[in-house]
Amino acid sequence: MDKPLVFTPDEIARFRAELAARRSPGAYEPGRWSVSPLNRRTDVVGSLPTSVRLRDATLRSVETLPGVVASTAAKEEFLRRLVGAGVPEVVTAGLGGRHVTALRSEVELVKGTNPDCRVVCPLMRSPDDIDRAAAAGYDAVQVWVQGFGETSVIYQAPVYAQAWRGEEWRTEATPRERAAVLSRAARLVSYARERGLDVVVPLLMVSYATEESHEETVTVLAAAGATELTLFDGPGAMSPEAYGHLVRRTRAAAPEVEVGLHPHNTFGLAVGCAVAAVRAGATAVELSVNGYCGGPGNADLAATALAFEALYGVRTGIKTARLTELARTAEALTGYHLAWNHPATGTHAFCWGGMDLITQETEVDPLLHNCLEPTLVGNERTVPFTPDSGPYTLADKLAEAGARVTRAQVDEVLFRARELMAEEGRLLTDEELVALAREPR
Helix, strand or coil, X not given: CCCCCCCCXXXXXXXXXXXXXXXXXXXXXXXXXXXXXXXXXXHHHCCCXXXXXXXXXXXXXXXXXXCCCCCHHHHHHHHHHHHHCCCCEEECCCCCCCCHHHHHHHHHHHHHHCCCCEEEECCCCCHHHHHHHHHHCCCEEECCECCCCHHHHHHCHHHHHHHHCCCCCCCCCCCCCHHHHHHHHHHHHHHHHHCCCEEEXXXXXXXXXXXXXXXXXXHHHHHHCCCEEEEECCCCCCCHHHHHHHHHHHHHHCCCCEEEEECECCCCCHHHHXXXXXXXXXXXXXXXXXXXXXCCCECEHHHHHHHHHHHHCCECCXXXXXXHHHHHHHHHHHCCCCCCCCCCCCCCCCCCCCEHHHHCHHHCCCCCCCXXXXXXXXXXXXCCCCCCECHHHXXXXXXXXXXXXXXXXXXXXXXXXXXXXXXXXXXXXXXXXXXXXXXXX
């Protein structure tokens, strides 16, 4: 059936003209997004760079998720899809006793998918670790640096092993002063540079950094040859404003060294922290697919990429149409499933319910309530039939299913469907709606 017209063609043309007058190029890209033009004004949001590097650490991060036991084949398939999605840098799982052959195979998988993707090996604790990473063909390593002095011993694994065996760990081999912690890290950084590796240095627990301690840390590690200083906020205790401030201080203390960040999502602000840090001069954001990590997780790859691309016009190089498929692959890998309304890649991220005034707006313009086109991220728009749905939504549902009905039949089915939903306390499926339409009267 042809639905009764609500608006004339002239009215729809005027609606579209009004929308066009309120949009601007860049902030509006037909078939991709329609965001506020204010996002592209430097007097409103400040200046951002033309591009940013997103470094994915999913394979390292999933090791902190309870109960995740994934096969090598599953991890390889995920890694292949991750690199295929255009991620420019990947942090793999740690060395973890793996043979150099296995490490080299992982690097070769990445390079075989995208030769330009930089591969980073985390958690370097000794020159031997660095030698193994170099032998495997890694482009870069991470030398993690604890943020405290004596309190840093809490995070030294050998201390626990020695204490368990009844051995004395309080020796010169265990750094207990801030200067010793930095000296040990600086030696590893210098050695890795001698081996021809880039060195990404995560500065851990930066929410506890003082102005003085941070300047000392940055100065020592920059002098040792660090190629990037990455501000790690494991507790997620840094606001976007605090992150921006710390990035500026880092750049002032070591202008020749790149600055990155690894924000956590304790307050739902990880993406906001990424934007603030990049605005302040950070060049790399470390994150993960679906935000996977311990605790509240990291910034999510999809949400971060779309925020930079759509809101601010900052290029990421991510092939966004692959993001939903990648999110589902990561769910299968870990067994941890996204919230239904997770930004961009959630199963219902583009579902606004079933009211006629919502479902019919797409006939005027598809980018009204949905500021992103679902296909941009490989997702889809879903329209449920709910107690608030009217005849227009129902007519669309029946037409999509191939049911031929009259206007009177739509009214009858609508009445009966609302009765059933009230009686049974649930929504009806599309198949049940079609069955109602085909019931003899």
